[in-house]
Amino acid sequence: MTLPAPASDPPSAEILCIGTELLLGNITNGNARWIAEQLASLGIAHLRQEVVGDNRERLIAAVRAAAGRCRVLITTGGLGPTPDDLTTEAIAAAFGADLSERPELWDDIQTKLSGRGRPIAASNRKQALLPVGAAVLPNPTGTAAGMIWTPQPGFTILTFPGVPSELRVMWQATAAPWLRAQGLAQGVFASRMLRFWGVGESTLAEQMADLLEGVNPTVAPYAGAGEVKLRLTARAADAAQAQALLVPLEAEIRTRTGTLCYGSDDDSLASVLLEQLRRRGHTVAVAESCTGGGLGAALAAVPGASDVFLGGVIAYANSVKQELLGVAPELLETHGAVSDPVALAMAEGARRHTGATWALAVTGIAGPAGGSDDKPVGLVHIAIAGPAGSSSEAVRFGSSRGRRWIQTVTTGEALNRLRLHLL
Amino acid sequence: MTLPAPASDPPSAEILCIGTELLLGNITNGNARWIAEQLASLGIAHLRQEVVGDNRERLIAAVRAAAGRCRVLITTGGLGPTPDDLTTEAIAAAFGADLSERPELWDDIQTKLSGRGRPIAASNRKQALLPVGAAVLPNPTGTAAGMIWTPQPGFTILTFPGVPSELRVMWQATAAPWLRAQGLAQGVFASRMLRFWGVGESTLAEQMADLLEGVNPTVAPYAGAGEVKLRLTARAADAAQAQALLVPLEAEIRTRTGTLCYGSDDDSLASVLLEQLRRRGHTVAVAESCTGGGLGAALAAVPGASDVFLGGVIAYANSVKQELLGVAPELLETHGAVSDPVALAMAEGARRHTGATWALAVTGIAGPAGGSDDKPVGLVHIAIAGPAGSSSEAVRFGSSRGRRWIQTVTTGEALNRLRLHLL
Numbered sequence: 001m002t003l004p005a006p007a008s009d010p011p012s013a014e015i016l017c018i019g020t021e022l023l024l025g026n027i028t029n030g031n032a033r034w035i036a037e038q039l040a041s042l043g044i045a046h047l048r049q050e051v052v053g054d055n056r057e058r059l060i061a062a063v064r065a066a067a068g069r070c071r072v073l074i075t076t077g078g079l080g081p082t083p084d085d086l087t088t089e090a091i092a093a094a095f096g097a098d099l100s101e102r103p104e105l106w107d108d109i110q111t112k113l114s115g116r117g118r119p120i121a122a123s124n125r126k127q128a129l130l131p132v133g134a135a136v137l138p139n140p141t142g143t144a145a146g147m148i149w150t151p152q153p154g155f156t157i158l159t160f161p162g163v164p165s166e167l168r169v170m171w172q173a174t175a176a177p178w179l180r181a182q183g184l185a186q187g188v189f190a191s192r193m194l195r196f197w198g199v200g201e202s203t204l205a206e207q208m209a210d211l212l213e214g215v216n217p218t219v220a221p222y223a224g225a226g227e228v229k230l231r232l233t234a235r236a237a238d239a240a241q242a243q244a245l246l247v248p249l250e251a252e253i254r255t256r257t258g259t260l261c262y263g264s265d266d267d268s269l270a271s272v273l274l275e276q277l278r279r280r281g282h283t284v285a286v287a288e289s290c291t292g293g294g295l296g297a298a299l300a301a302v303p304g305a306s307d308v309f310l311g312g313v314i315a316y317a318n319s320v321k322q323e324l325l326g327v328a329p330e331l332l333e334t335h336g337a338v339s340d341p342v343a344l345a346m347a348e349g350a351r352r353h354t355g356a357t358w359a360l361a362v363t364g365i366a367g368p369a370g371g372s373d374d375k376p377v378g379l380v381h382i383a384i385a386g387p388a389g390s391s392s393e394a395v396r397f398g399s400s401r402g403r404r405w406i407q408t409v410t411t412g413e414a415l416n417r418l419r420l421h422l423l
Numbered sequence: 424m425t426l427p428a429p430a431s432d433p434p435s436a437e438i439l440c441i442g443t444e445l446l447l448g449n450i451t452n453g454n455a456r457w458i459a460e461q462l463a464s465l466g467i468a469h470l471r472q473e474v475v476g477d478n479r480e481r482l483i484a485a486v487r488a489a490a491g492r493c494r495v496l497i498t499t500g501g502l503g504p505t506p507d508d509l510t511t512e513a514i515a516a517a518f519g520a521d522l523s524e525r526p527e528l529w530d531d532i533q534t535k536l537s538g539r540g541r542p543i544a545a546s547n548r549k550q551a552l553l554p555v556g557a558a559v560l561p562n563p564t565g566t567a568a569g570m571i572w573t574p575q576p577g578f579t580i581l582t583f584p585g586v587p588s589e590l591r592v593m594w595q596a597t598a599a600p601w602l603r604a605q606g607l608a609q610g611v612f613a614s615r616m617l618r619f620w621g622v623g624e625s626t627l628a629e630q631m632a633d634l635l636e637g638v639n640p641t642v643a644p645y646a647g648a649g650e651v652k653l654r655l656t657a658r659a660a661d662a663a664q665a666q667a668l669l670v671p672l673e674a675e676i677r678t679r680t681g682t683l684c685y686g687s688d689d690d691s692l693a694s695v696l697l698e699q700l701r702r703r704g705h706t707v708a709v710a711e712s713c714t715g716g717g718l719g720a721a722l723a724a725v726p727g728a729s730d731v732f733l734g735g736v737i738a739y740a741n742s743v744k745q746e747l748l749g750v751a752p753e754l755l756e757t758h759g760a761v762s763d764p765v766a767l768a769m770a771e772g773a774r775r776h777t778g779a780t781w782a783l784a785v786t787g788i789a790g791p792a793g794g795s796d797d798k799p800v801g802l803v804h805i806a807i808a809g810p811a812g813s814s815s816e817a818v819r820f821g822s823s824r825g826r827r828w829i830q831t832v833t834t835g836e837a838l839n840r841l842r843l844h845l846l
Contacts, residue, residue: 023469025460026643029452032474037448046446047481049474051455058470191447200536202504202544212506221505222444223586231449286716286737292723293709293716296737300715303791303826311739313747314709314719320734320777324747354743368726398538401564403726405588 010186011071012045013179016062018077018087019162020053031076031164038171043185043235044072054078059090067094067155071184074175077162079144081123087159088147092131095151099129105136109143137174142166148178156182190242191233194253195263197416201228207256217245219253226409227269259420269415270298270305276422277308277358284418285356286312287325287346289337289363290380294411310354315346315363325349338363338375340392343383347392351385359385360414361392366406367399380410384418393417433609434494435468436602439485441500441510442585443476454499454587461594466608466658467495477501482513490517490578494607497598500585502567504546510582511570515554518574522552525559532566560597565589571601579605613665614656617676618686620839624651630679640668642676649832650692682843692838693721693728699845700731700781707841708779709735710748710769712760712786713803717834733777738769738786748772761786761798763815766806770815774808782808783837784815789829790822803833807841816840 015035021027032049039046048069052058059078066073078087092099106128113120130136130147137146137158144161151157158175160167179185196204201223205212208230211219217234230253234245254261263272277284286295292314299309313324318337321327327345335341347361364380371377377399383392395413397406438458444450455472462469471492475481482501489496501510515522529551536543553559553570560569560581567584574580581598583590619627624644628635631653634642640657653676657668677684686695700707709718715737722732736747741760744750750768758764770784787803794800800822806815818836820829 022456023459023472024463025456025458026645028456033445033448033451035448036446040447047476047478049446051472053470055470200539200541200544202546203542205505206544206546209506220443220507221503223503225588231444233447285743288716288719289734290723291720292728292732292734293711293714293719293721293737294723296711296716296739297714297720297830298716300713300717300737300739300789301827301830305715306739306793309715309739311712311715311737311743311747313736314716314723314734316719316723316729316732316734317777320708323778324734324736324776353747354740355746366723370729396538396540398535400535400538401588404724407720407724 010045011184012047012069013039013072013074013184014047014066014070015049016066016073016075017049017051017162018054018059018075019051020084022051023053031160031162031167034164034168035074035076035171038176040189040191042176042179043188044179045186054084054086056086056090056093059086060094063091063094063157067152071154071156072179072182073155073157075157075159076167079127079146079159079161081121081127081143085126088129088131091149091151091157091159095131097131097133097151100132101125101128102130102136103128105130105145108145112143137170139166139170140173141169146170148175187235187237188239188242189233189235190239190246191231192246192250193265194230194232194250194261195267196228196230196257196260197226197262197269197412199228199257199260204228204230204257204260208253211249211253214249217249219249225405226412259423262416262419268298268302269412269419271302273415273419273422274299274302274305274308276419280357280422282357283308283310283355285310285350285354285359287350287359287361288312288314289316289321289346290366291362291407291410292316294407295360295362295414298411298415310356312350312354312359313346321346325353336375338365338379338381340381340383340394343381343392344385344390347383347385347390357387358418360418361385362410362414364406364410366403366410368403371399378406380406380413382410382414382417384421386421433468434607435470435492436462436495436497436607437470437489437493438472439489439496439498440472440474440585441477441482441498442474443478443507445474446476454583454585454590457587457591458497458499458594461599463656464612464614465599465602466610466612467602468609477507477509479509479513479516482509483517486514486517486580490575494577494579495602495605496578496580498580498582499590502550502569502582502584504544504550504566508549511552511554514572514574514580514582518554520554520556520574523555524548524551525553526551528553528559528568531568535566560593562589562593563596564592569593571598610658610660611662611665612656612658613662613669614654615669615673616688617653617655617673617684618690619651619653619680619683620649620685620692620835622651622680622683627651627653627680627683631676634672634676637672640672642672648828649835682846685839685842691721691725692835692842694725696838696842696845697722697725697728697731699842703780703845705780706731706733706778708733708773708777708782710773710782710784711735711737712739712744712769713789714785714830714833715739717830718783718785718837721834721838733779735773735777735782736769744769748776759798761788761802761804763804763806763817766804766815767808767813770806770808770813780810781841783841784808785833785837787829787833789826789833791826794822801829803829803836805833805837805840807844809844
């Protein structure tokens with residue numbers, strides 16, 4: 001996707017994350033995502049991220065290269081007391097600066113360590129060193145303070161420890177106000193995620209072809225498991241103006257897509273369906289074969305589900321379909337477990353036994369085994385039973401994406417069918 | 424952690440992740456972590472990662488810069504059909520190459536879209552274009568194929584879509600064997616993931632303190648949702664020697680940890696439990712309140728579950744506990760739904776109604792609402808009913824990590840309790 005562009009190319013920020021554990025794949029780079037989100041909310045352009053290991057030469061090279069491209073470099077990691085914590089020293093070396101000990105930092109480190117009953121190691125003293133001329137970026141909770149340093153005109157480095165909780169406190173307390181005061185923000189961003197079910201990414205993108213070329217606001221498509229999303233982003237002088245730019249765009253997209261758009265932002269198919277039912281004072285139950293409980297789990301994942309979702313039956317084996325849902329053995333023999341008559345009987349049985357207003361049933365072949373020419377892997381029958389009767393339909397999801405994908409999209413498809421039925 | 428080190432500086436791989444959504448902080452870069460882990464397990468040096476947005480000029484610059492540094496560049500993202508999917512085109516432009524349509528790719532795309540009942544958009548045709556001279560890196564599940572292209576001697580680019588499930592299948596099927604065949608690895612790594620339930624990361628790390636300092640093999644701990652893992656990695660001249668280094672280490676860890684270690688590598692608690700039951704010719708059913716189907720879904724996620732897992736009841740509402748599991752109303756009134764007597768009655772009811780050898784029941788308070796001083800959010804009762812009787816116990820997971828975490832660890836804890844019961 002493309003962000004709304006400012007009039008001219010903006011001064012930008014880059015993120016440089018330092019740590020061999022990132023290069024080994026031991027941990028996910030959650031700090032980069034969090035800082036990126038903060039920069040976006042501040043309206044500061046962010047065009048590049050980099051990760052290097054605990055290696056002095058590569059770190060120096062990365063810092064020097066960034067100095068030629070961006071206005072602000074934000075680093076994470078490498079501020080600890082151990083020998084492989086090299087960030088401060090390498091950054092100083094990149095600009096030929098000396099380090100000086102900051103007595104107020106060394107006092108603070110000793111106080112914090114004593115307060116935790118920890119021994120004060122000689123190596124901790126290293127954490128009191130900063131390049132000459134750098135300002136302290138205070139760490140209220142840990143011993144690894146950062147710095148705000150402008151080694152050359154028009155280029156400032158902010159350093160943070162890798163511990164996410166410490167980084168976040170330092171950002172909110174000191175870095176965010178500092179960044180706001182620099183006037184780097186090209187206005188403010190507002191964004192909104194619209195969520196779709198029952199349409200492919202490419203089809204939706206073609207319907208939106210003209211909007212995808214918009215400059216401000218912008219529209220960008222994303223694909224998930226069965227779901228497609230459009231992110232709308234606007235830039236303006238203040239938050240209210242940015243939000244106002246999104247309103248007509250969202251209305252236009254909703255007009256074009258009708259019921260394909262099921263919700264926005266933190267909505268899920270389950271939360272939207274539960275809300276539809278709640279407004280009517282209705283309840284829902286499930287009868288699941290191939291999903292094995294996934295449909296119920298999706299509903300139960302929504303806080304407050306219990307006033308609408310009653311439960312149901314996981315009828316994985318045919319014997320359970322008969323015993324707990326009252327599916328007639330003749331139906332299973334004549335049509336097979338994966339069929340409309342059995343899906344209907346499951347939904348009706350779940351509705352009867354739970355007393356729910358609505359029941360959703362799914363029976364299908366999730367694979368990898370169990371498919372045939374007639375009933376291939378990926379074939380699912382979805383039934384809805386309600387006050388005015390019941391109906392069932394077959395859906396073919398194909399076998400290529402595997403068992404869990406089939407189970408996930410079956411869950412989404414069933415929720416969406418009841419959502420559409422209620423509209 | 425530190426990996427067993429090679430003798431001299433090796434040819435290296437870099438990762439370039441493409442997508443403005445990463446720069447906006449909309450999503451975490453899980454692909455970079457996963458690929459980094461794969462490179463480590465292949466023994467290929469990986470010294471740098473980069474993220475750029477969907478911007479042609481910056482993408483071209485990043486690819487050209489990487490060509491001057493590394494032997495293999497792995498890209499993710501930007502292979503979709505929409506206008507902001509620029510990866511293939513920008514990489515070709517970086518080396519002045521033309522794109523050519525691959526008829527076999529276009530056939531494959533049309534087949535996949537038709538099989539899903541999706542219309543074929545003109546924009547999909549773009550996904551059949553690759554630079555002249557590039558080999559196809561097949562995507563078995565999606566329409567976004569990648570490429571393996573050597574635009575200049577000693578520098579090869581492998582492209583992947585951003586969808587993690589597609590990327591992983593493509594990596595395992597094609598990229599990993601290709602990389603192995605390039606002779607980039609400095610020796611061969613062998614690794615093994617041991618999986619634990621019922622112990623914290625720091626406790627396990629303390630028990631292993633001496634082993635965590637090992638140089639070859641190495642041991643590194645990871646924490647998940649309720650689960651803790653130890654990755655054992657050895658380097659040697661060939662695979663057999665590397666594996667041989669792991670054997671005594673794994674034996675030592677298993678001796679120290681006993682039944683806390685439930686499995687290794689691709690095992691899950693559900694797959695291990697199903698296998699235990701399968702060997703005995705036993706079956707299992709579930710009765711779920713607070714998990715709403717998640718326990719059944721975990722069992723049903725395992726291929727071939729149907730010969731052991733029969734199904735059960737999602738007894739989210741008390742009326743369903745009574746109607747479908749035969750829980751006596753007096754029990755619910757006297758003890759409340761979250762209690763040992765109700766958990767026992769649920770398990771016994773599920774066993775009776777399904778005819779399963781074993782039944783697992785869970786009832787608890789997932790929150791955020793519904794807790795009290797007496798029965799706080801995070802309190803769960805787990806019952807097992809079996810041939811020799813039934814038992815139930817309360818577990819307190821705490822409220823701080825939220826509803827979905829409580830539902831996930833409740834599922835794991837229930838599976839683990841039956842696993843231990845069977846040992």
